[in-house]
Amino acid sequence: MREDKAQRRKRIINIIGKEWKSTFGNLNSALFITLLPLIITAQAVILIYLVMKFAGAEVLVKTLLGKGMESWLTTFPALGELPLIERFQVFFFAQFPFYLLLIPVMVAVSFATFSIVEEKQEGTLEPLLATPVRTWELLSGKALAGAIPSLLITWFCAGLFLAGIIGMGSGHLLKYILNAQWFISLFLLVPLFSLLAFILGVIASSRANDPKTAQNIAILVVLPILAIIGGQLIGFTVFTLARLFFLSIIAGVLNLFVLRAAVRLFQRESIVVRWR
Amino acid sequence: MSVIIESFDLTRKFGNLTAVEDLNVRVKKGEILGFLGPNGAGKTTSIRMLAGTIAPTKGYAVVAGIRPDKEVEKLHEIIGLLTETPGFYERLTAKENLLYFARFYRINSDLQVDKYLKKMDLWERRNHKVGTFSKGMKQRLALARALVHEPEVLFLDEPTAGLDPKSAREVRQLILKLREEGRTIFLSTHNLEEAELLCDRIAVFRTKLVVLDTPYNLRNSLFQRQVIVELEAVDDNIVNRVKGLDFVLNVGKDGRQLIIELKDFDDNRPALIKCIVESNGRIQSVFEKKHSLEEIYLTLIKEGGGMEHEGR
Ligand SMILES: Nc1ncnc2c1ncn2[C@@H]1O[C@H](COP(=O)(O)OP(=O)(O)OP(=O)(O)O)[C@@H](O)[C@H]1O
Ligand SMILES: [Mg+2]
Numbered sequence: 001m002r003e004d005k006a007q008r009r010k011r012i013i014n015i016i017g018k019e020w021k022s023t024f025g026n027l028n029s030a031l032f033i034t035l036l037p038l039i040i041t042a043q044a045v046i047l048i049y050l051v052m053k054f055a056g057a058e059v060l061v062k063t064l065l066g067k068g069m070e071s072w073l074t075t076f077p078a079l080g081e082l083p084l085i086e087r088f089q090v091f092f093f094a095q096f097p098f099y100l101l102l103i104p105v106m107v108a109v110s111f112a113t114f115s116i117v118e119e120k121q122e123g124t125l126e127p128l129l130a131t132p133v134r135t136w137e138l139l140s141g142k143a144l145a146g147a148i149p150s151l152l153i154t155w156f157c158a159g160l161f162l163a164g165i166i167g168m169g170s171g172h173l174l175k176y177i178l179n180a181q182w183f184i185s186l187f188l189l190v191p192l193f194s195l196l197a198f199i200l201g202v203i204a205s206s207r208a209n210d211p212k213t214a215q216n217i218a219i220l221v222v223l224p225i226l227a228i229i230g231g232q233l234i235g236f237t238v239f240t241l242a243r244l245f246f247l248s249i250i251a252g253v254l255n256l257f258v259l260r261a262a263v264r265l266f267q268r269e270s271i272v273v274r275w276r
Numbered sequence: 277m278s279v280i281i282e283s284f285d286l287t288r289k290f291g292n293l294t295a296v297e298d299l300n301v302r303v304k305k306g307e308i309l310g311f312l313g314p315n316g317a318g319k320t321t322s323i324r325m326l327a328g329t330i331a332p333t334k335g336y337a338v339v340a341g342i343r344p345d346k347e348v349e350k351l352h353e354i355i356g357l358l359t360e361t362p363g364f365y366e367r368l369t370a371k372e373n374l375l376y377f378a379r380f381y382r383i384n385s386d387l388q389v390d391k392y393l394k395k396m397d398l399w400e401r402r403n404h405k406v407g408t409f410s411k412g413m414k415q416r417l418a419l420a421r422a423l424v425h426e427p428e429v430l431f432l433d434e435p436t437a438g439l440d441p442k443s444a445r446e447v448r449q450l451i452l453k454l455r456e457e458g459r460t461i462f463l464s465t466h467n468l469e470e471a472e473l474l475c476d477r478i479a480v481f482r483t484k485l486v487v488l489d490t491p492y493n494l495r496n497s498l499f500q501r502q503v504i505v506e507l508e509a510v511d512d513n514i515v516n517r518v519k520g521l522d523f524v525l526n527v528g529k530d531g532r533q534l535i536i537e538l539k540d541f542d543d544n545r546p547a548l549i550k551c552i553v554e555s556n557g558r559i560q561s562v563f564e565k566k567h568s569l570e571e572i573y574l575t576l577i578k579e580g581g582g583m584e585h586e587g588r
Contacts, residue, residue: 007382014379022367123363127421129329130357131380132349268348272329273290
């Protein structure tokens with residue numbers, strides 16, 4: 001029925017509108033969402049710049065990073081044509097998309113926990129559930145409200161990072177960086193990980209009564225991301241195209257798994273009776 | 277009059293605890309039914325089942341022709357629910373809050389929101405954050421939220437709980453106005469005066485329905501009406517003469533007062549007084565002993581579930 005569809009869209013837009021008004025109307029959460037990603041990005045650029053400038057290729061080669069660089073080279077032989085120092089640069093730049101995953105994860109977790117714990121604390125969930133809104137509309141509305149700004153800002157930061165590379169005078173290395181891995185990370189892993197973080201945020205919020213506790217639980221998603229970055233840097237593993245796809249599939253399956261749990265938890269009945 | 281809310285053996289358990297047991301209740305269109313019971317009686321649980329926010333363990337209900345456990349969204353289009361502790365987004369204004377809830381219905385939300393902001397006397401404060409509102413204002417805003425889509429059936433869970441006497445009175449007047457508009461109201465309370473003041477019928481409830489009747493019938497069916505005659509002095513002659521009357525059921529003595537229970541209270545009172553006068557009793561005053569609803573209630577609650585009957 002077309003009217004129903006329009007009604008559904010109207011309700012979801014209503015939810016998104018309210019979420020944005022609350023989130024961006026609050027200085028703390030607005031700053032958190034916009035400033036944190038910029039800091040993360042700037043930090044990455046500056047860090048790489050400092051390491052390159054003060055450590056030098058000869059020093060790096062002798063560290064664990066040298067081993068990481070070597071395994072990287074076997075996967076991307078094209079890098080062999082570059083001088084050692086630039087190989088290291090590309091190697092570091094290539095870690096950024098994973099590092100970037102931290103942004104949507106943190107934004108999604110705070111969106112989910114703030115918005116749901118707030119509803120719990122204020123006692124707005126029961127009146128909300130007495131309206132004709134479907135619980136899945138509520139869940140999707142909140143998810144979209146968090147996902148849209150977080151993806152936009154993440155992609156904006158990716159652009160900023162590329163601009164930073166050019167600013168460092170390494171623009172000619174872009175062709176080694178903007179490979180399939182880069183795009184898969186940005187357009188597949190980033191949405192998948194933010195969804196995962198959001199859902200975990202919802203699940204944690206249903207149990208916790210303040211945003212901090214909920215965030216502490218949900219932020220566990222960060223651990224695998226740090227593991228990926230760490231693993232690559234020390235040459236433990238290289239995320240080739242195939243492995244990236246495999247990682248995406250795992251993230252996708254994990255999403256389905258937690259989504260089912262969240263949907264069950266997000267029934268009228270459970271919210272009214274069990275969320276305390 | 278037609279029945280608009282009806283429940284059939286509505287039961288809800290939480291683990292081993294039975295919160296509501298075999299509730300069979302019928303509410304007629306346009307009446308205010310009071311659901312009266314102590315803390316933990318299961319009032320909120322009953323309302324939640326009728327309003328479809330939780331499912332019954334057993335039994336079912338029909339509200340305005342809709343089964344709450346089957347078509348909850350459809351039901352929510354036409355009922356209003358004032359929850360026990362109605363919360364708001366404290367950082368948003370009264371109007372923003374109301375608009376948010378109104379937009380979930382198929383109504384002209386701007387028009388309706390303005391209408392109810394005015395009706396609940398919140399128009400002047402519409403652009404203030406709800407966090408700055410008093411409890412009474414929040415309750416009026418909560419009523420506006422429950423009414424914004426013009427529901428025919430309203431569930432009000434303790435609408436005056438925690439309000440000062442003045443705000444409580446305002447809310448009660450609003451509720452009476454809603455009945456005049458022809459809405460059916462299912463109201464839970466543990467305040468007896470409120471139940472008597474507002475309700476066409478009262479259901480005394482503690483896990484089970486104890487009794488359901490009009491406030492007037494509740495009084496009469498539970499207690500014989502008693503007349504109290506205050507005399508200058510009470511002597512045995514008077515007591516014996518009164519006891520001899522065939523319509524007198526019981527005579528008690530309390531200082532200079534005679535407390536008399538009699539059949540056909542209104543018809544036989546003159547004959548009783550005549551008898552006392554003829555026995556040389558010097559009557560100072562005569563009045564009826566009224567049982568407060570509170571006594572009735574306490575009696576019923578003590579008996580608990582002992583006398584299930586449904587009056588008209
Ligand atoms: N979500 C729940 N989980 C477990 N037990 C519950 C739950 N909700 C209610 N109960 C139990 O069911 C019983 C009835 O509770 P309910 O809230 O319906 O009573 P009430 O009449 O509304 O009381 P009050 O006047 O205090 O609001 C109580 O014993 C309560 O502890
Ligand atoms: Mg209650």
